[in-house]
Amino acid sequence: MRAVAVIGIGDTRFGELWEHSLRDIGMQAGLSAVGDANIAGEQIEALYIGNMSSGSLIDQEHLGALVADYSGLAPLHLPAVRIEAANASGGMALHEGYIAVASGMHDIVMVAGAEKMTDVADDEIPAIQMTAGDQQWEGISGATMASLYAMMARRHMYEYGTTREQIASAVVKNHKNGSLNPVAQYQKAITMDTVIKSPMVADPLGLFDCAPISDGAAALILAPMEIAKKFTDKPVEIVSSFAATDTLALHHRESLTRLDAVVHASRRAYKRAGIEPKDIDVAEVHDAYSIGEIMNIEDLGFFEKGKGGPATLEGMTEINGVVSVNTSGGLKARGDPMGATGVAQAVEIVRQLRGEADRRQVSDAEYGLTLNVGGTGGTAVVHIFRRV
């Protein structure tokens, strides 16, 4: 298999984009990536579109052909496909696009993620989010994603003595980072008090522990490493791309406080890259719920199991900490348009490794990692990127 590089990135601001449809934002992110890569649209050989629930959200499937069409690529008759792995759809689209280039099947591939969540009433969203869980066991019993993550949080507190303040400190950090990111949904720092006193959603998680409902899109242009320098002075190599799954239902797992899919995907990724967790300088992880970030940074091996909370409260995951986590603002502040999130994570890491992250730039970042999670950990997708 060939080495693969990211040669172009593009995204929209995340938020409540009332004035734009899914096809608008998909096209906007795509065109921005094409411009960034300095290619003509006609050079694209295949499209991989990450999206979780467009059928339920906007009554539209067939997004591969749709995005090709509305990006003006219909005359090319190129292959285009939608990739779905719940909230990990974006990361999984990147995984499949990576394989397509690594295999030699295609040279220039666009990977995009897009989701339009604000075209349905807010109170329909929890049910749609639960389509990522095990409906026959969990949804039917009234579980919501927030309630499942709340159980993980309570158990984490019980097993490891993790405190409410430690969990909330991930949110405070992410809002601070988001305040430095011009494409974040929320660009405003908040206090610990705001998080802890926010209205309860599912004990112990409050409103500010949960990522928002968002519209948004992000896109990447991939190419074989061997020709990447023809397009850009700053190619970023994808040194590992791995996905793993687990039981869909939380109660079927051995542990409530460890996501085995994250452990497996990341161990394979480190092995392929020939590095260890401590070599990662900057990481975007899946803080759809605040406790998710605490567990992720443990399961990725950045910190020992049970030490994620204290590490976060002590600032070890702040920009230029031991490892800089969610410099974009994470899902909490950057926003979380479900199928777009995994691609947006990669866009942020590329910005960091290129040295283009402006006020939130991590010093001398060489290795970056993205972790995109579907449901409560039914799917995990890990990518490791390297500055060339």
Add this chain to the structure above:
Amino acid sequence: MRAVAVIGIGDTRFGELWEHSLRDIGMQAGLSAVGDANIAGEQIEALYIGNMSSGSLIDQEHLGALVADYSGLAPLHLPAVRIEAANASGGMALHEGYIAVASGMHDIVMVAGAEKMTDVADDEIPAIQMTAGDQQWEGISGATMASLYAMMARRHMYEYGTTREQIASAVVKNHKNGSLNPVAQYQKAITMDTVIKSPMVADPLGLFDCAPISDGAAALILAPMEIAKKFTDKPVEIVSSFAATDTLALHHRESLTRLDAVVHASRRAYKRAGIEPKDIDVAEVHDAYSIGEIMNIEDLGFFEKGKGGPATLEGMTEINGVVSVNTSGGLKARGDPMGATGVAQAVEIVRQLRGEADRRQVSDAEYGLTLNVGGTGGTAVVHIFRRV
């Protein structure tokens, strides 16, 4: 890229499977393929699941992890993903699974297609089917898939003098073939009169010109050609795997009677295989609507444009005709569980090339082809298979 073979096949009967859930039928087809390939489930390295609309149909996304989980593969933490390209989801899942093996990323891969359509009321189905079209232009104006195909049929009649009887003859043939297929939804031959006098759906298409609402699943086990003989005496090689797209909306195309996505995908496929349309012995094509089969056999190059109708009426596409088309019964009689269809087409071609098609066996078949279409031609996926 490595040569790829199909080493195992499995399927469920298609039909109204009231007593089975999507997870049941996905598991059943998968286990059947695992048995046929003589492998242990633990040898599977990745899963590709074709499904069009499980979010809308059964309120469940995340089918990659779901199928892995309910097939007992959760302890492997393998990568699993859902592939969606509307009605071409199954064919596209095979395309992505093929790339994964050809690339060297994985050795043993399962590709499955599954759809459960009978858990919603029948009258909700047309709207769900339209999510394959361009909702912003077509669905919003009240178009249904049947009405769009009806316009193609009327135009084909106008341009080429195609007759009602010619179109209906595809249905009569497919029901005859279905009567020979123990897994077909309808195993009953019908007369021309039954088709022509059936209740009108969208002029000129009647009830019998439209494929039914179906539940069902099908699965394939893929392996590199170089090790395929370790598992089976009768590996079938996938010599070409190509997908192409077109505008989602019918009215945006140059012609209403030619599916350019089919033309492009098939031309690439013939070129890669080093063969011509006349070399194909047996083909499964996309007769979701009867006129579809007439156009498909023209666009695939089996017959000149405008000659598909007469060729069908004259029996040239019957079993052991010039080319044997839809020996399984096609979508009309075999059934059409949307995301499962493309995989089921491949299962039938493998049965034919292995010489296991019993009473519907095509004599001495060497090359087989599948054509899976999404929407009105927004996506087309073509595979060419060869007896080894």
